[in-house]
Structure formats: C-alpha cells, structure tokens
Amino acid sequence: MSVLEKFAFGEQSKPATGKKECLIWDREHETMPRSALEKLQLERLQKVVERCYNKVPFYHQQMDALGIRPEDIKTLADVSKLPFTTKHDLRDNYPFAMFAEPMRNVARLHASSGTTGKPVVGGYTKNDLNTWSELMARVITAAGVTPDDIVCNSFGYGLFTGGMGFHYGAERIGATIVPVSGGQSKRQVMLWQDFGATVLSSTPSYACVLAEQAEESGVNPVKDLKLRIALVGAEPCTPQMRAEIEKKLNVEVFDTYGLTELMGPGVGLECPYHDGLHICEDHFLMETIDPESGEVLPPGSEGELVLTSLTKEAFPLLRFRTRDRTRINQEPCTCGRTHARLQKIDGRTDDMLIIKGVNVFPTQIETVILSLPQFEPQYVIVVDRSSNFLDDMEILVECTHDVHEAGEGAMEEARKKLAHELHQVLGLNTRIKVVAPKTLQRSEGKAKRVVDLREMSK
Numbered sequence: 001m002s003v004l005e006k007f008a009f010g011e012q013s014k015p016a017t018g019k020k021e022c023l024i025w026d027r028e029h030e031t032m033p034r035s036a037l038e039k040l041q042l043e044r045l046q047k048v049v050e051r052c053y054n055k056v057p058f059y060h061q062q063m064d065a066l067g068i069r070p071e072d073i074k075t076l077a078d079v080s081k082l083p084f085t086t087k088h089d090l091r092d093n094y095p096f097a098m099f100a101e102p103m104r105n106v107a108r109l110h111a112s113s114g115t116t117g118k119p120v121v122g123g124y125t126k127n128d129l130n131t132w133s134e135l136m137a138r139v140i141t142a143a144g145v146t147p148d149d150i151v152c153n154s155f156g157y158g159l160f161t162g163g164m165g166f167h168y169g170a171e172r173i174g175a176t177i178v179p180v181s182g183g184q185s186k187r188q189v190m191l192w193q194d195f196g197a198t199v200l201s202s203t204p205s206y207a208c209v210l211a212e213q214a215e216e217s218g219v220n221p222v223k224d225l226k227l228r229i230a231l232v233g234a235e236p237c238t239p240q241m242r243a244e245i246e247k248k249l250n251v252e253v254f255d256t257y258g259l260t261e262l263m264g265p266g267v268g269l270e271c272p273y274h275d276g277l278h279i280c281e282d283h284f285l286m287e288t289i290d291p292e293s294g295e296v297l298p299p300g301s302e303g304e305l306v307l308t309s310l311t312k313e314a315f316p317l318l319r320f321r322t323r324d325r326t327r328i329n330q331e332p333c334t335c336g337r338t339h340a341r342l343q344k345i346d347g348r349t350d351d352m353l354i355i356k357g358v359n360v361f362p363t364q365i366e367t368v369i370l371s372l373p374q375f376e377p378q379y380v381i382v383v384d385r386s387s388n389f390l391d392d393m394e395i396l397v398e399c400t401h402d403v404h405e406a407g408e409g410a411m412e413e414a415r416k417k418l419a420h421e422l423h424q425v426l427g428l429n430t431r432i433k434v435v436a437p438k439t440l441q442r443s444e445g446k447a448k449r450v451v452d453l454r455e456m457s458k
C-alpha cells in the first residue's frame with residue numbers, strides 16, 4: 001500500500017467524542033495483542049541471542065563465562081540470564097568489534113557525540129536502515145504528521161543520528177522534509193515563514209533558542225507561522241520546558257526517545273495522550289534494573305533502563321545498560337497502542353551531582369528555574385570542588401528582559417526567590433548568579449547544562 005493510500009483509506013482511527021485523533025503508522029505491530037507481541041519478542045530474542053553468540057566474540061566469551069547457551073533462552077524472562085553490555089564494553093571494542101556483520105554488509109556508520117573519550121559507533125545494514133525509517137515513521141506519525149506537512153528538521157545532520165533519523169522517517173511517511181540542520185537560527189525562522197513549515201524537529205533546548213529567535217525577529221507565531229507540531233528528543237524535556245516551547249511557538253510538543261547504541265531516535269514515541277513514551281517493543285525488549293545490584297525490578301519501579309535490540313543485524317546489543325533513569329508503565333493507553341511506556345526519563349544516572357552529600361539532578365534545577373516567570377530557560381550549572389574537598393555548585397541563570405530592565409534590585413529579588421525555591425526542592429543553599437538575557441552560550445543541539453571544573457582542580 002502506498003503512503004497516500006494508507007492515509008486516504010481511512011485506515012487511521014476516527015476521533016470519537018472526547019477521544020483524540022490518533023494516527024498509527026504500523027497498526028499491525030503497534031496495536032498487537034500482548035500475547036502475540038510477547039510471542040514475537042521471544043522468537044526474535046532467541047534469534048538475536050544466537051546471532052550474538054555465533055558472530056560477536058565479545059558475547060561468545062561473556063555467555064561462555066556465565067555458562068549460558070542460546071538454547072537456554074526459553075522464555076522472555078530468561079533474558080535476565082544474559083550478560084549486560086555497558087558503554088565501557090563498547091569503548092573496549094571500538095570501533096567495529098561488536099559488529100555481527102562483515103563491513104561489506106554495513107551500509108552506514110553513525111557515532112555518538114562521545115563527550116568523554118571515544119564515541120560509540122553504530123553500524124547499519126540495508127535492512128537496519130529500512131527498520132530505522134519504519135520506526136521513525138511511527139514516531140512522526142504518532143505526533144499527527146501526515147504527507148501534507150512541511151517538516152523543518154533542525155536536528156544536526158552528520159554522524160549524530162538525530163538529523164538523518166528524522167529525515168528518513170519524514171520521507172518515509174511522505175511529508176515534505178527541509179533538511180535545515182542546527183545553527184543559523186535567524187535563517188531557520190525565516191524559512192519557517194517563507195516555506196509555511198508546519199512541523200519542527202529539534203532538541204528541546206534548541207527549540208527554545210529558535211523560539212527566542214522568533215521573538216527577536218518580531219515574528220508572531222500565531223499570525224506569521226503555520227507551525228503546529230514540535231518533535232523533540234535527544235535530551236530530557238521537563239514539563240516546564242515543554243510548556244515554554246508550546247507557548248512561545250504555538251505548537252504541540254511530542255517527545256521522542258532514542259540512543260545511538262540502539263539505532264538513534266525511533267526507540268520511543270509519544271502519542272497524543274502525552275503520558276509517557278511508547279517503546280517500539282517489537283524491536284526492543286526493555287527491563288529496568290537496580291543500577292547498584294543489577295537486579296531486575298518489577299514494572300513500575302524506578303530504575304536504570306536496559307534495552308535489548310531484537311531485530312538489528314549489523315550491531316545487535318544484548319541488555320544494554322542505557323544509564324537512563326525511568327519507570328515502565330504497562331497500563332493500556334487510550335491511543336490503542338499496546339506497547340508499554342516509559343513514564344519519564346529524567347536524566348542519566350551519571351548526570352547526578354552530589355553536592356554537599358545531596359543528590360542533585362540538573363532536571364530538578366531546570367524545573368524550578370522554568371517555574372519562575374523572572375527567568376529565561378537558559379542556565380549553566382558550574383560544579384567545582386571547594387577547599388574542603390566537597391563538591392560545590394554555582395548556577396548561572398538568565399533573567400528576562402523585563403527583570404533586567406527593572407535594574408539590579410529586581411535581579412537581586414529574582415535571585416532570592418530562586419534560591420528560596422531551590423532550597424525547598426533540594427534542601428540546599430545554592431550560589432546563584434543572575435545574568436542579563438542572551439549572555440549565556442546557546443546550544444544548536446544538545447545543551448551542555450553542567451560545566452564540571454572538578455577534574456581541573458584535582
């Protein structure tokens with residue numbers, strides 16, 4: 001069936017009273033009864049385990065060491081017998097030793113940003129690329145994007161999976177894709193206007209930068225723009241950040257989840273009910289574990305997300321420890337999808353700062369900053385080690401134009417208010433420096449919210 005037929009055939013659900021319109025790209029797989037889905041998952045798991053055992057020396061050794069053979073995987077729960085894969089393992093096997101296919105069958109390579117050390121390299125066969133486009137088609141369709149939409153894709157093109165992931169997904173559903181990439185924000189806003197763009201895709205932090213640019217260019221999103229949807233992902237988007245983007249750009253925000261190790265974006269999608277991210281469970285098996293003990297947690301408990309790729313050919317991964325903190329929600333969703341949801345992803349376990357003995361996540365700080373009207377969504381957390389060897393932090397945050405115009409008194413009042421609110425949430429006295437609007441560096445992709453000076457002061 002062609003893309004246009006798919007949409008024209010009325011195969012998608014019609015909105016009933018009180019129900020939202022939910023477009024579903026791959027109804028067969030996305031709404032599969034759980035029993036059939038679990039049967040498919042088990043078949044695929046058995047296949048991928050065999051593939052890993054026979055084709056990837058790392059897994060062969062690991063499984064031998066645990067005394068486990070592919071034929072020992074008889075139920076889905078048996079996944080817990082398999083070895084974990086960590087980022088560290090991928091680094092040790094850099095660049096290609098984890099691949100299960102010879103290079104002649106690898107059609108493309110991508111890599112993560114690799115902020116610390118060597119990047120993670122993802123390899124894709126032609127089939128993998130096809131699966132990726134299909135999964136991205138699910139993500140984009142779930143947000144309500146159709147062939148009638150013009151999608152300005154501001155995710156970075158290149159080694160980063162964001163740009164090309166969204167590109168091929170939008171192309172797959174038949175939308176008009178504008179491969180604008182990150183940067184040149186003023187020009188991006190102009191193109192939205194001139195092209196009549198209806199959809200924007202970018203990191204949430206870059207969407208904020210573009211919203212700010214629209215304001216600066218005197219563009220009124222209601223009157224001058226046709227944008228209606230923003231697809232965001234690649235970093236946490238707090239509810240406050242979401243509200244900010246929705247308000248400033250007059251769009252509905254849909255979050256998306258993915259990681260280079262598992263393919264890139266396309267792992268998780270948000271439906272119009274906005275209550276967590278559906279994981280494409282026919283392609284990824286998920287577990288949450290206690291990050292300390294490695295023990296599997298019952299669904300619903302908060303823990304570290306562990307993902308096994310069920311269909312990848314070139315670069316299959318067993319029990320990859322994502323380091324993302326989340327909760328799995330297995331309740332059925334009103335949209336009709338049967339795939340379970342990640343209730344929230346509020347950062348990586350390794351994002352956690354320990355300040356004066358208190359665990360602090362950058363997203364907690366962001367939530368407080370954005371709940372106060374005196375501030376812009378632009379901040380940096382500078383972490384340092386004080387003379388008594390305790391970690392200390394200072395938050396640099398931009399106030400709004402109005403607060404800045406009102407003068408130093410108003411800025412000091414805003415600072416006090418923020419300090420008070422942060423104390424309520426974190427139980428910590430924090431050093432805060434309120435700076436003028438547009439003085440902190442803007443991101444074109446993932447925002448770098450934490451500047452860590454500890455290494456230097458060692």
Ligand code: ADP
Pocket residue numbers: 112113114115161232233234235236237255256257258259260261322324345346347348
């Ligand atoms: P890098 O590891 O270099 O940042 P990736 O693009 O592969 O490269 O990053 C994947 C990570 O980005 C995920 O493991 C997760 O921490 C984060 N991420 C991706 N999407 C989301 C999202 N929707 N919400 C929160 N975090 C996200």
Ligand code: ZN
Pocket residue numbers: 271272273278333334335336337
């Ligand atoms: Zn749903």
